[in-house]
Amino acid sequence: MIELESVPELVDPVMVAAFEGWNDAGDAASTAVGHLDREWKGEVFAALDAEDYYDFQVNRPTVWLDGNTRKITWPTTRLSVVRVGGEKPRDLVLVRGIEPSMRWRSFCNEILGFAHELGVEMVVILGALLGDTPHTRPVPVSGVTSDADLARTMDLEETRYEGPTGIVGVLQEACTHAGVPAVSLWAAVPHYVSQPPNPKATLALLNRLEDLIGLRIPLGELPEDARAWQLGVDQLASEDSEVAEYVQTLEEARDTAELPEASGEAIAREFERYLRRRDGGPGQGPGGHATETGDVSYLRDPSSGRTRPPKPPRPETGRGKAADDKGAKGSDEASGSDGEEGSGGRPEEDGEG
Numbered sequence: 001m002i003e004l005e006s007v008p009e010l011v012d013p014v015m016v017a018a019f020e021g022w023n024d025a026g027d028a029a030s031t032a033v034g035h036l037d038r039e040w041k042g043e044v045f046a047a048l049d050a051e052d053y054y055d056f057q058v059n060r061p062t063v064w065l066d067g068n069t070r071k072i073t074w075p076t077t078r079l080s081v082v083r084v085g086g087e088k089p090r091d092l093v094l095v096r097g098i099e100p101s102m103r104w105r106s107f108c109n110e111i112l113g114f115a116h117e118l119g120v121e122m123v124v125i126l127g128a129l130l131g132d133t134p135h136t137r138p139v140p141v142s143g144v145t146s147d148a149d150l151a152r153t154m155d156l157e158e159t160r161y162e163g164p165t166g167i168v169g170v171l172q173e174a175c176t177h178a179g180v181p182a183v184s185l186w187a188a189v190p191h192y193v194s195q196p197p198n199p200k201a202t203l204a205l206l207n208r209l210e211d212l213i214g215l216r217i218p219l220g221e222l223p224e225d226a227r228a229w230q231l232g233v234d235q236l237a238s239e240d241s242e243v244a245e246y247v248q249t250l251e252e253a254r255d256t257a258e259l260p261e262a263s264g265e266a267i268a269r270e271f272e273r274y275l276r277r278r279d280g281g282p283g284q285g286p287g288g289h290a291t292e293t294g295d296v297s298y299l300r301d302p303s304s305g306r307t308r309p310p311k312p313p314r315p316e317t318g319r320g321k322a323a324d325d326k327g328a329k330g331s332d333e334a335s336g337s338d339g340e341e342g343s344g345g346r347p348e349e350d351g352e353g
Contacts, residue, residue, distance in 0.1 A: 004117050007045050010091040014213050018126040021099035023166040025189040026198030029126035032205045033096045039218045042080035050074040053100035053107050099167045108174035123175045123182040127168045131188035134250035135233045139204035140188045146176045193233050199225035
């Protein structure tokens with residue numbers, strides 16, 4: 001039974017989730033959700049029981065000193081809520097944690113239970129994968145869904161992936177079976193510079209999320225951090241002739257493959273984003289403030305827990321090349337294909353994210 005007495009009624013809430021680990025190359029996805037939480041001063045209202053989902057020999061707790069008192073922080077997944085003001089307000093429920101070690105179906109049930117109680121209208125899961133993409137070009141971000149109707153209405157790819165999956169894929173399918181619209185956004189991180197952080201990939205995820213949910217997201221220092229990151233990688237690449245030659249090869253392949261898009265849809269999207277930011281953007285005023293039919297194995301009984309009253313109708317208004325494979329295994333699912341290279345992805349025979 002889930003009690004959320006401290007959380008006010010939310011307005012058109014969207015749940016945004018990211019998990020550290022296999023689906024989080026360069027920590028790009030988890031950093032994006034952390035940025036939202038920090039910029040909008042989200043307040044945690046729930047944390048999942050670490051004993052139920054984590055192997056502490058894999059994800060170890062940490063000990064720290066609070067004055068003279070020793071305390072332990074346990075690995076877990078936390079949920080926070082932010083309320084974004086403006087002409088068209090839309091609240092966010094942020095889910096940030098570590099990919100669980102066990103009981104994934106129960107884990108997804110808990111997340112869906114919160115989504116049901118809070119009236120979440122859509123779940124967006126962020127992920128990042130390692131790919132054959134040059135650091136000098138815009139970060140490719142793929143939007144995928146298992147819902148054919150959602151794919152058509154929101155200009156997303158309908159995933160056709162088959163193979164091993166991570167918690168991002170499992171949670172997306174759990175949402176689909178429970179009748180909750182769900183989208184995954186995947187950023188491709190250069191596999192030859194996979195060490196976190198990667199502010200450029202984080203920035204790309206937030207820009208795509210902004211387009212998807214119609215909120216202007218405050219970016220803070222991220223654009224400057226992304227430029228500094230690219231300059232740093234430029235310098236490192238210039239010091240190694242083999243790396244520089246390899247990057248040039250990736251640039252040529254990318255430019256050849258995406259030339260038609262670069263001259264059309266991509267430019268139009270960037271121009272629309274510029275206009276939104278210049279005019280103040282939809283869904284946010286000067287600032288936001290924080291506030292306190294499917295597979296039955298995934299579906300939480302709606303009768304359990306406290307049922308919220310129906311919402312009133314919304315008024316109409318005008319690391320190196322041999323890096324950890326956690327991200328490389330995400331390329332096929334993010335591209336929505338089976339063994340084919342997607343948008344900047346690096347195909348692997350058994351890969352998925």
